[in-house]
Amino acid sequence: MVVYLDVLFAVNVLMDGASLLAAAALGGVRVRRIRWLTAAALGGGYAVLAAVLPTLAALPLRVLAGIGMCAAAFGGKPAFGRVCALYFVVAASFAGLAAALGAATGRKLLFGAGYYIAVPFRVLMLAAAAGYALSGILLRGDALHGPLRREVERLTVRFDGRKREVRLLHDTGNSLVEPVSGRPVLVLGREAACSLLDEEIKRVWTQKKDAAACLAALPSEATSRFGLLPYRAVGVESGLLLYFRPDSVQRADGTTLDCVCAIGPDGIGQGAYDGLIGV
Template sequence: MVVYLDVLFGVNALMDYTTLLAAARLGGVSVKRRRLLGAAAVGGTYSAAAMLFPALALAPLRILSGIGLCAAAFAGQRAFARLCALYFVVAASFAGLAAALGAASGRQLLTGAGYYAAVPLRVLVLAAAAGYAVSGIFLRGDALHGPVRREVETLRICFGGKACELRVLHDTGNGLFEPVSGKPVVVMDRAAAVELLGEAGRPLRDGTMAASEALARLPPRLAGRFGLLPYRAVGTESGLLLYFRPDSVYRADGKPLDCVCAVGPDQIGQGAYDGLIGV
């Protein structure tokens, strides 16, 4: 079979972009498109190089190249390891379905260097769509919650000149509102809150400190932006959460969210997400 390097590059860059985008969506993170495009271009270049130098197509090097693509696309994300795992799951789904569809059509779709469009483009598109659907049945929105989709979105929270991106799960059990204003409450992972709050977060580093004591230890110039929020949870008859009024909160689409933020337990979501928000 005659293989054209430009076609090989283009097809694999397209499939790598699709795979990385699917991993990001399934992981509930927001990634800039230019990072995905850059990583996809690296993947296309690797496939072309592997055609010229077959040793690059050996399994260990293919795994390393996959990790490199994830680093190019997802470096800096809190759940980087999980995103890598999602990438490989989606990539395996795509490749398996592409091989099956290629065999059914009697044409070759996969080479040692990656995908090659030796079949009609609609077959390639069908393989990608089917792979996304199959992996999404189990992983969409939050890979740790099985087939039931629980939406995760990314918020950008700003406070005191600092900003962080927080992945929050839409939780039907979170009905918290600020008592005075009635604003909804975003419950943050304690570590994420401490990092965002800077000086104001120092009293929170001790996870055993009561919310009321942490409030009393805040610097006077910042204390007016904080308060105490009563709550109830499974296993807790009643309690208090320390909350604060952020400078701004934006959704992934750029729309502002008028809310307050509360400091939650040491870890929320076991790395799958970093906070909770009501539906």
Template sequence: MTVVYIDSVFALNALADYLLVYSAAQLAGARLRRLRFFLAALLGGAYAAAVFLPGMGWLTVPPVKIAAGVLMALAAYGGEPRFLRLTLLLFLVSCGFAGCVLALGLAAGRGMPMENGIFYTNVDTRVLLISAAAAYLVLAVVFRASARRSGAGGFLVPVTVAFCGTRAALTALCDTGNTLRDPVTGRPVLVASAEKLKSLWPPELGPLLTPHALRAPAQTMERLANAGADIARFRLLPYSAVGVESGLLLAVRLDWASVNGKRQERLLLALSPTSVGDGCDALWGELEGYKPCR
């Protein structure tokens, strides 16, 4: 007869679940909310322990297991704009993790102590960590290769922009598809949604830099000149996008910007009249040397 220690079941599965929700968030470029991931891990550990309690065998039926996974995803990623993608990725990472655990166990000449996908005795912690790392690396290679083919970088970085003594905080997506460059310095141009920059402008400029006004950037440039703005700080940038006709964006020379802690003096900021994407306020066309938000 197999003896099951509930505390070991809870601890092992909570550790595994934390690694899973963390890895899925890393791969998706989502914000790494460690406290929420810890809560999701506790829920996963509690579910695993409950399976072995008398009369709780119904928890192992597939619909209930899926519901438990979705509950974990809600605890970890609830409120994220790409919640469905993160949930599907969590299930994919879980499958990869389980496969790596099984493969390592067979390679070691012994099976893994699992029942209905749940660890129930003392699993070698090294096997657990190596399995999580292997699953993460395999999926990371797949995702990065996909990103190279699609031209998308795929991770988020914190950004602070400063203009005339005022600052605004943004979240930018590192996107190699954004090839917009400053014609003066050759540096990447930060492209941000105008809706997220309302607090950045002085009172006299705010009414002139609304999303509606920026749909006609040439006319907005004219109005800025008529209003006595420092027009030397503004310029019109030509752009083109896949499936979209070419056009112009109004851009402004910032005092400075900090992109994931790297200060950029007098960076050019292009103002988009529309949202630039789900889960981000801006696009940054440089990947090398940057890491995802922590």
């Protein structure tokens, strides 16, 4: 089969661009046009190189090439790992759809490490449009909200010189507010909360684990930033949570949230998220 490298490049720019856009739609992230075009062009260039040097089409190198494209498009974003995984899912779906269409028409659509138009161009466009519709529109938001199919928000919490990025589930039942200021409360899992505390406070918390006793045992210089929060929950008539006032809480869009952070129970979210947010 005669392969024209310029056509090979153009087709793979189109398909890689569609795959990246679908992954971005699934992951709920925005990608700048220049970064998207650059990443798609890198994918087209890799397909050309793999056609000239077939050893470059080996699976490990194809995976590395995919990671490189994702880095060019989404590098630096907090959700990079998730969006990169989504790209591979979308790319595999596109390849499977293209192979099925090629088999149905009796022509070859895949070549080396990329796509090649061995079927009418309108069939290729149909494959790209159908794949994007299924992954980027019909399933839009499922991956954004994670396996729970609920809304999860990423926040960056800073306290006493420490920083932690947390994933919080929006819980409409969480209406807790700080008694003094009325500020909303983020309920952090114990592991996430303790990663923001210094060793002395963590030692006190480990020894006491009772909110009131822990507050009473804190160093005097720290007590001004901590407090007790009464709460009720299913199966619990009443109780107290230890909370602290963070230096800042920043949302993914750069805005700040004026709130306090309470230390919740162990295993909150079972690893799917780090805590609860009700705002």
